[in-house]
Amino acid sequence: MADRYDIAIVGSGPAGISAAVNAKIRNKNIIIFGTKDLSTKLIKAPKINNYLGLPDITGEALKNEFQKHLDAMDIDITNERINNIYAMGDYFALMVNEKMYEATAVILATGVEYTKPLKGEEEFLGRGVGYCATCDAPLYKGKTVAIIGYNHEGEEDANYVSELAAKTYYIPMYKADYNLRSNIQVINDRPLEIQGDSLADRLVFKNGEINTDGIFILKDSVPPGQLVPGLQIENGHIKVDRNMRTNIEGCYAAGDCIGRPYQYLKAAGEGQVAALNAVAYIDSKIKNS
Amino acid sequence: MKEVMDNNFIEEISEGDVPVVVDFWAPWCGPCRMLSPVLDELSAEYEGKVKFIKVNVDNNPVTSQKYRISSIPTVMVFKKGLAVDTMIGFRPKADIKQLLEKHI
Numbered sequence: 001m002a003d004r005y006d007i008a009i010v011g012s013g014p015a016g017i018s019a020a021v022n023a024k025i026r027n028k029n030i031i032i033f034g035t036k037d038l039s040t041k042l043i044k045a046p047k048i049n050n051y052l053g054l055p056d057i058t059g060e061a062l063k064n065e066f067q068k069h070l071d072a073m074d075i076d077i078t079n080e081r082i083n084n085i086y087a088m089g090d091y092f093a094l095m096v097n098e099k100m101y102e103a104t105a106v107i108l109a110t111g112v113e114y115t116k117p118l119k120g121e122e123e124f125l126g127r128g129v130g131y132c133a134t135c136d137a138p139l140y141k142g143k144t145v146a147i148i149g150y151n152h153e154g155e156e157d158a159n160y161v162s163e164l165a166a167k168t169y170y171i172p173m174y175k176a177d178y179n180l181r182s183n184i185q186v187i188n189d190r191p192l193e194i195q196g197d198s199l200a201d202r203l204v205f206k207n208g209e210i211n212t213d214g215i216f217i218l219k220d221s222v223p224p225g226q227l228v229p230g231l232q233i234e235n236g237h238i239k240v241d242r243n244m245r246t247n248i249e250g251c252y253a254a255g256d257c258i259g260r261p262y263q264y265l266k267a268a269g270e271g272q273v274a275a276l277n278a279v280a281y282i283d284s285k286i287k288n289s
Numbered sequence: 290m291k292e293v294m295d296n297n298f299i300e301e302i303s304e305g306d307v308p309v310v311v312d313f314w315a316p317w318c319g320p321c322r323m324l325s326p327v328l329d330e331l332s333a334e335y336e337g338k339v340k341f342i343k344v345n346v347d348n349n350p351v352t353s354q355k356y357r358i359s360s361i362p363t364v365m366v367f368k369k370g371l372a373v374d375t376m377i378g379f380r381p382k383a384d385i386k387q388l389l390e391k392h393i
Contacts, residue, residue, distance in 0.1 A: 029357035051363070086323040092325055126360045126377030135318060136360050139346065199357060214359065229320075230381040248381055 005031045007278050008094055010085070010227075011109030012077050013039035014264045015255025017066055018271030019073050019107045019278075026279045028135040031101060033094075034077045038063050042264075043112065051264050062264070083132070085228045087248045104285065105278040107192050108228065108238060108246070108253040109271060112262065113221050115150070120194030121217060128200030131155040133216040142166045143213035146203050148173060148191055154218040155179050161216070169210060171203075224257055235259075244274035252278050290325075290332055293342045295351040301342055303370035308392040313353065313363040320379040321362040324349040327382050328364075331389070338393055366392055 007023050014035020020032045037043050045059030049278050054062060070077070085106060086093040094101040121129055133147060133159055146169040147158045155170070162168040168184045171191055177246045178186060189205035194215055196202060203210050225233045232239045232247040237259040244252045254270035256262045271276050290312065294302045302309045312328055314321035325343075332341040346353040346361060355370065356365060366374040366388065376388060 084320065084379070086320070086379055088323065088327065089382050095319060098319070127357075128359050128365070130360055135320065138315065138317060139359060139361065199359060229379040230384045248383075 004091060004104060005029050006103065006282050007031075007105045007107060007275070008092065008101060008103035009033065009107045010082050010094070011111060011255070013109060013111055013255060013258075013267060014040060014066070015267035015271035015274075016107070017070060017075075018268035019109060019254060019275040020271075021069065021073055021276035022272045023279060024073050024075055026276070028282065031103065032075065032077055033080055033082050034078060036077065038066055038077070039111070042066075048264065080187075083225070084221070084226075085251075087204045087228070087230060087251065092250065104282050105229075105252065107244075107271070107274045107278055108224060108251065108257055109255045109267070109274075110221060110224060110227070110257045112237075112256040113219065113223060115219060117223075118148075118191055118194055118217070120196075120200065124194050124196060124200035124215075127198065128196060128213065129194060129215050129217065131217060131219075131222055133161050133218065135163045136214070137164050140165050140214045141200075141204075144211065145169070145214045145216065146171060146210060146212040147216045147218065148186075150174065150219045152176065152179075156183055157216070157218060157282060169203075169212065182230075194225035214280055224253075243277045244270055245277065250278075250281055290329060290341045290343045291345055293349075295324045295349045297355065298344065298349070298352045299370065302367040306333055306369075307338060307340050308373070308389070309342060309367040310389070311365045311367065312341070313356075313358045313361050313365070315345060315347045315361055317347075318361050324362045324364075324379050327385065331382065333383060335389065335393075348355050359383055368392065 006028040007030045009019050009032040023030045042059045042063050048057050080096045082094050084095045092106045094105050141164045144167040145161050145165040148171045150173045158170045162181050162184050169187055170184050171187045189207050194200050195206040224238050225231055238253040238257050240253050240258050244254050246253050254273035254274040255267035360377055364376040365372055
């Protein structure tokens with residue numbers, strides 16, 4: 001069995017690292033998932049003037065300050081992408097492909113995804129539309145599958161699917177050299193809408209359409225409702241109360257993923273509130289066991 | 290939970306007065322492996338009130354096609370042989386309980 005952490009933090013932007021720092025101060029066994037840049041939005045910011053105590057700073061410089069703080073507190077970012085988080089009741093199972101981490105509490109600090117869903121995407125989810133090609137590919141054995149890929153990982157998934165499916169289309173949403181098997185047909189067109197009756201069966205582009213049995217949409221980050229099945233979403237953001245509690249016991253959220261305004265200080269403050277409440281949750285569980 | 294096959298599926302969902310919860314799963318499906326202990330717990334809690342069975346979609350194509358299973362796990366609820374509810378993907382225990390309470 002995997003070691004169980006007290007708190008798993010998903011996301012290494014200001015909300016996530018503030019949560020990590022505060023949980024660490026309270027002596028909890030934590031793991032934080034993210035990237036070495038901490039946040040791609042942060043390093044792109046040319047000038048920040050509303051972060052208290054650090055006026056007129058570039059995003060890059062603020063990132064370096066954050067990193068120094070993490071180093072000083074001996075917090076390492078785990079550079080892995082969480083695909084799914086399952087609320088098992090007493091604990092959470094965090095999946096990285098076939099690998100699993102366990103934690104008593106979870107703090108979501110995933111930021112916001114700017115790509116809008118396709119027309120029909122949400123309507124047909126689970127009825128021909130999916131976000132994990134490798135999970136559901138065997139159900140499409142001998143059928144036609146279209147894969148809309150937002151990054152290179154989509155190509156690997158398409159190659160795998162093409163071994164099972166009768167026909168595989170790949171629709172790249174980025175420009176690059178594609179490393180695809182020869183039996184995959186690449187469509188360089190902009191997808192507009194998924195159509196169908198009770199099941200999705202057609203993908204409509206700007207300049208045409210194809211018939212298909214399944215459509216997989218592979219984005220950089222999965223929407224929070226897909227990341228944590230059962231998580232309540234309101235107007236595109238994770239719903240929380242003022243203690244940063246979500247509808248799932250033991251699961252907290254902070255930062256841009258819970259709503260506007262999208263600001264560094266707000267995110268850091270919410271990360272702190274989430275961490276302190278997660279600590280209280282863990283302490284109450286220990287007391288009651 | 291009892292494993293049910295194509296040849297006895299209709300019989301299993303038709304007999305009795307209690308709602309029948311069917312877990313469509315496959316061994317290669319990660320979310321299915323996570324959902325199955327949750328359903329086991331519920332099956333014990335709802336003993337006598339709800340019947341729980343599971344169908345491996347790899348070995349039972351007739352049933353899977355009939356109910357148009359296109360993503361797994363899919364959990365369906367039957368009453369007297371008729372489908373009354375469908376839940377696609379993993380869900381926390383509290384959510385599934387809410388779904389079951391509607392049909393008891």
